[in-house]
Amino acid sequence: MKPWSQKLIVLQSYMSIHNNNQTETGMFERLPSHWMLALKKVGYWIWLIPVLGIPLSYHWSLGSAHADAWAWLVITVVFGVIPLLDFVVGRDPANPDERDQVPALEAQGYYRLLSLATVPLLLAMLVWSAWIFVSYAGWSWVGQLGWVLSVGTVMGAIGITVSHELIHKDAALEPNAGGLLLAAVCYAGFQVEHVRGHHVHVSTPEDASSSRFGQSLYAFLPHAYKHNFLNAWRLEAERLQRRGLPALHWRNELIWWYAISALLLLGFSLAFGWLGALFFLGQALMAFTLLEIVNYVEHYGLHRRKLDNGRYERTTPHHSWNSNFLLTNLFLFHLQRHSDHHAYAKRRYQVLRHFDDSPQLPNGYAGMIVLALFPPLWRAIMDPKVRAYYAGEEHQLSESQLT
Numbered sequence: 001m002k003p004w005s006q007k008l009i010v011l012q013s014y015m016s017i018h019n020n021n022q023t024e025t026g027m028f029e030r031l032p033s034h035w036m037l038a039l040k041k042v043g044y045w046i047w048l049i050p051v052l053g054i055p056l057s058y059h060w061s062l063g064s065a066h067a068d069a070w071a072w073l074v075i076t077v078v079f080g081v082i083p084l085l086d087f088v089v090g091r092d093p094a095n096p097d098e099r100d101q102v103p104a105l106e107a108q109g110y111y112r113l114l115s116l117a118t119v120p121l122l123l124a125m126l127v128w129s130a131w132i133f134v135s136y137a138g139w140s141w142v143g144q145l146g147w148v149l150s151v152g153t154v155m156g157a158i159g160i161t162v163s164h165e166l167i168h169k170d171a172a173l174e175p176n177a178g179g180l181l182l183a184a185v186c187y188a189g190f191q192v193e194h195v196r197g198h199h200v201h202v203s204t205p206e207d208a209s210s211s212r213f214g215q216s217l218y219a220f221l222p223h224a225y226k227h228n229f230l231n232a233w234r235l236e237a238e239r240l241q242r243r244g245l246p247a248l249h250w251r252n253e254l255i256w257w258y259a260i261s262a263l264l265l266l267g268f269s270l271a272f273g274w275l276g277a278l279f280f281l282g283q284a285l286m287a288f289t290l291l292e293i294v295n296y297v298e299h300y301g302l303h304r305r306k307l308d309n310g311r312y313e314r315t316t317p318h319h320s321w322n323s324n325f326l327l328t329n330l331f332l333f334h335l336q337r338h339s340d341h342h343a344y345a346k347r348r349y350q351v352l353r354h355f356d357d358s359p360q361l362p363n364g365y366a367g368m369i370v371l372a373l374f375p376p377l378w379r380a381i382m383d384p385k386v387r388a389y390y391a392g393e394e395h396q397l398s399e400s401q402l403t
Helices: 003-020 033-061 067-071 073-089 101-107 109-135 141-167 173-183 189-201 217-242 253-299 326-331 338-343 365-372 375-389 394-400
Strands: none
Touching (some): 033 073, 033 101, 033 141, 067 073, 109 173, 141 173, 173 253, 253 365
């Protein structure tokens, strides 16, 4: 047997054994539900760690013989340390009680303010990081690249995650705050396409954000970039047409959001020169690429069955991969309880539930993103899970998933 094949089998066996034994080894598995809810109420502030990790990494690089390495600190911790800590910390067993705890949790303005608090801090971090990028002479191009990718990781992992939470809400403040975060990473179309496109067509061939069985990340990404951008404009044009307005009208919200992105680019250019513009575009590319990799992970190989009437079955918790690892769920405001989010999109992050019968990822998003970067490893781990989930219905994979 080839060494590469042996490595794939060892990795697959380890992840399978670990996940089978997770109930016995998780640190928080046996805690009562109300304790877990209290712990998470404070634990959601963990989003501050990667945000504050940006200035901390700069501080530690000052005068260091390894200044370039410190610029990579955040991205190294996120994609190197956190996947391992997910295994150590384990899963979160707590679902809020629907009758008593859910209404109380949803009524608490604390959780709404917590998500909104990310907006000014992230924008301030972005501006400060641009100033450091153009003024600090201690990094070579290697350090500068690490700095841009680390800032983009924070803007994608925290900024876009929070914007995703906010754009689903009805009050004007939250969608506008979410739109501002998306404009800061030049991906405003997500606000339109995600809510009106992705949530309608998720896990069907019509959805560019739902990766197909057997599709590599590198085949998925260019398709997602292109079609999600075009679909956002199509959806907004259709909305305006129903009101008797042309697509290029001042009420087209995409025009406004992309105008904000253009103004931000201009502002960074005027304040910090061409390097400031390069920094702004670089962190944006990293942030929205991270978003699309997460989309790839969240729906790989899953699909809604086509009914006899030609329509697709209703979206349920079975049509998204779920990851109930506590640590990354705290970092990502319960984004990994994605199965419940797609079945009930208006539920706020603090009341999203875990379903044991949803398809389960073997690690948190940080680890799965790293795995997706290596298609042979990804397929060795995930393809058997997809086939097992559709056992007896393999024909559905060949008919609707293979590209």
